[in-house]
């Protein structure tokens with residue numbers, strides 16, 4: 050065989066090979082991605098040459114073959130691409146590849162944080178991270194080209210000789226270093242192909258079988274894809290996970306290239322939302338599972354793929370965050386996500402509502418974090434409401450659906466019966482309730498604990514919004530800042546005047562005691578409960594059926610509740626229910642009315658407490674406990690007292706009946 054050249058690779062840095070071998074230790078596996086990417090490029094280039102009419106051979110069945118020879122400890126990657134002439138090897142491998150690797154290493158070594166995303170830029174020379182010898186056997190597509198064989202043992206010297214290869218394309222053969230033998234295992238290589246090369250546009254074969262999936266759904270035109278295509282792709286990327294709620298297909302060429310499909314998953318409390326799960330690709334080559342620097346923080350819980358050759362990959366992560374293009378891409382993604390949500394809100398309200406529980410968290414988090422995002426979405430934030438909104442009232446536009454492929458879009462009525470609770474925007478709520486309570490919004494943060502209060506508001510025709518997701522406590526403060534003209538009242542903070550009856554009877558002075566009935570009730574409770582920090586208020590709650598209203602309610606004024614929450618936050622303890630609160634006793638309730646009589650009948654008894662006064666006492670405690678239950682759970686001691694008293698009370702009642 051004719052030796053064409055033996056020579057020295059020009060070195061500018063001291064010696065690049067030991068650095069390549071050692072300093073990128075943790076990511077040795079990326080060599081495969083680099084070599085397979087080069088093979089794909091070579092195949093694409095041949096296709097272009099063929100289009101240009103400069104190559105008449107067959108390019109219809111390109112492929113990349115990976116072969117392992119465990120005995121010889123070699124791994125080879127062959128392509129049916131453009132190949133290289135001897136001059137091209139000298140130029141591209143000895144000079145271009147080398148100088149770009151050198152440049153990369155210099156940059157990498159001086160980078161303060163070494164986390165260079167994806168280690169892009171090392172290219173062909175990354176083979177030396179795992180190989181002691183690298184050989185190239187290549188034949189250019191050009192007429193009459195001579196096949197050549199290049200070999201380099203990791204020192205700066207190489208040999209270039211003629212080869213007997215007869216098919217155009219290139220085979221790169223690595224003789225693995227002893228400590229890199231894992232790359233001579235088929236399972237390891239298959240796993241790497243799946244990770245890095247799964248969506249590369251050329252079949253990659255091992256032992257005659259195609260290993261990569263190849264079809265990169267995000268590169269296809271959205272109009273050619275069905276929902277099932279998107280769902281299948283999601284299932285492929287995230288197997289054994291719940292179905293996604295909604296997806297956004299990004300497909301832009303200008304002013305930067307960004308393609309991708311982002312899915313809204315169902316949020317699960319055990320998922321760490323600060324860790325992105327979006328897969329980053331560069332021209333279908335997998336780069337990283339971590340897109341934290343590229344995706345706006347509030348969209349990190351999204352999943353899917355993002356493919357952009359415009360994201361600089363050979364810079365450190367911190368530099369990436371500062372990069373202008375990356376910031377523009379982040380803004381673009383946020384805008385697209387917002388557009389998609391608006392589209393869903395306008396065109397498929399039912400679905401929007403159905404997934405709101407999960408999507409709402411993204412939206413609210415986004416509004417809290419990003420002003421632009423907020424401006425786009427503030428009008429489509431919805432709240433579950435106690436109002437019964439008929440579809441007509443919720444102002445649903447007709448939906449357009451495409452019936453059959455090729456058919457024109459047709460209008461269908463969207464008023465398929467609304468099931469489940471009604472939802473409203475804040476503006477709709479305020480408008481609807483303008484006449485009754487202008488600029489006032491009632492809300493509930495716990496539909497179970499605050500059920501009595503919600504019921505009371507509802508029975509008096511006051512509409513209550515549910516703000517009970519984990520992000521809502523922050524979101525309410527945000528709403529208050531955004532809508533300073535609106536007063537937001539939690540249902541258990543105070544009792545609106547509209548819920549109270551002007552109860553004349555309770556205000557009549559009883560000549561025997563010289564007190565009004567409300568004053569008497571107040572006194573009975575004060576004496577029985579004997580809690581100086583507790584304020585007792587008496588009101589008659591409005592109702593058609595007083596028996597259906599609660600005999601008493603515990604109110605925690607807004608400012609006290611906030612103070613408590615803040616203290617809890619500072620002291621990192623769970624918030625204790627404050628001793629200062631209000632017990633609102635409902636003078637309209639029959640139980641409370643009986644209580645006055647019961648208590649009075651006891652007064653006649655003289656010394657000590659009469660059995661009826663004792664009973665009245667017990668009932669006061671009991672009524673108070675029942676009211677407290679709606680605000681907080683009991684501790685062990687409270688529970689024991691409550692159960693014990695309940696039993697005593699029941700015993701007493703049965704005694705009296707017998």
Ligand SMILES: Nc1ncnc2c1ncn2[C@@H]1O[C@H](COP(=O)(O)OP(=O)(O)OP(=O)(O)O)[C@@H](O)[C@H]1O
Pocket residue numbers: 083087088091128130131132133141142145146147149169170171172173174218219
């Ligand atoms: N399998 C191949 N077939 C044909 N030419 C190749 C092949 N592998 C490498 N080359 C040539 O060698 C050059 C240098 O490759 P190298 O991987 O170092 O850098 P690159 O591909 O240009 O850029 P990158 O740093 O993104 O990988 C390529 O540009 C190409 O011309």
